[in-house]
Amino acid sequence: MTKRDDQLTWKDLRIGSIVAEPGSASQYQTGTWRSQRPLFDSSKCIKCGMCYIFCPEGCVEQNTEGYFEANLFYCKGCGICARECWPRAITMVEEEE
């Protein structure tokens, strides 16, 4: 389907609203739910990976330098990474826009 999901009409839906493309949930931008975003401070980060392990969304990734960052397309801003980060390298800041 070429239409965006939020442009589909009732006539576009498949039988029983079945989703026939495997993995299509990855296109769903849960990042819009966020009211706070995590800020990662690499000067404090010891690359332990606790944020990566605890992120319930699985959206924390390691970059080429080995530091962790959240994929903001999916990050819901729950703050679990900031709470679990014992070197205090992650701060939750308000989304301004």
Add this chain to the structure above:
Amino acid sequence: MVKKVGIEVSVAVADAAKLANVDVIAAYPITPQTHIVEHLAQIVADGELDAAYIPVESEHSVMSACCGASATGARTFTATAGQGLELMHEVMYVASAMQLPIVMAVANRALSAPLSVWGDHSDAMAVRDTGWIQIFVENGQEAVDNVLCAFRIAEDQRVLLPVMIHLDGFYLSHVIEPVGFPEQSEVDQFIPPYQYPLPLNPDKPVTMGAFAPPFIYSEAKKVQDVNLRASKEVIMECWKEFGNRFKRHYSPVESYRSEGTKVLLLTMGSFGETAMTAIDKMRGEGKKVGLLKLRLWRPFPFAEIRQAVKGAEVLIVLDRSLSYGGPGGPVCSEIRSALYQQEKKPQVISFIGGLGGRDITPAGFEEIITRGIEISQTGSDQEFELFGVRE
């Protein structure tokens, strides 16, 4: 000509499911449905039907197992009653919204408390809005015929919706009636094997019942309503085809001696049989009264109801269920609402009776009609009358 046999209606319903060559039966026994699933268990255990029989621990699991089976494309059947239907409730919405063509026979039973295993339509009315096609039958033959039709309707690629066949508990489920069965080869032609368009299949995975955020839920509900309404045409087409093949004819609203009468009684289910006796007697005495029988409950046959009451001045509706603190009878309130915008419409008088297996005799129906006519002339400050209740 098909030879009729004397058979308990529950057993006949089970035999109809066997004739339909079902693949999966998931069931939990409950009075007065028990004999249906008991007989099916026997048929499967005896090797007379190649089907998976899943005895589960509750009706909630029955409907869940049925959904899973149907989603693989298996022809799926179950039966329940009363509290059992209520325990299935939430999963029934899943079956209809996921367009799984399950067929279920319901031996209608009153709801507790106080505990009653006897018949009325409280269970059926509680699942009114679950999105299933719902057909009420009047006798054993109609039960068998409509179980067969149910598979053809449910599996039609234009429909793909679950179907409930309502048969009154005890009044039908436990009586021995003359029933004619079609030949297996005739049924095979009438209900050919079908292919669910997007079945569960590891090689071609699909997601069924995915979550729908606010931006798409309304669209999913709209399509469900459109599909259920559109199924009426297929249901009527199926009944027509059934009539051509087996010479028994069904329609959404059936009339009995109603031509030119100003007073009509409307019933649903097995009470139609007794009401006919009362109508015959009253007609014999020169009283111009007729009977309407509502067979198709969902999708609601608006056009057919409006047509059937044309010219009538009084329409007496007998419900077998009570909407506490509301307008009284659920069937009556829907009929009132269907007629409200009509320029010319009969007065609609609501009676409720036959709750929890209380009999209404032919004399009782006469009394209801006479009292209904009286109310139409004098008016009433009550929403409905509970027939036969001791004051």
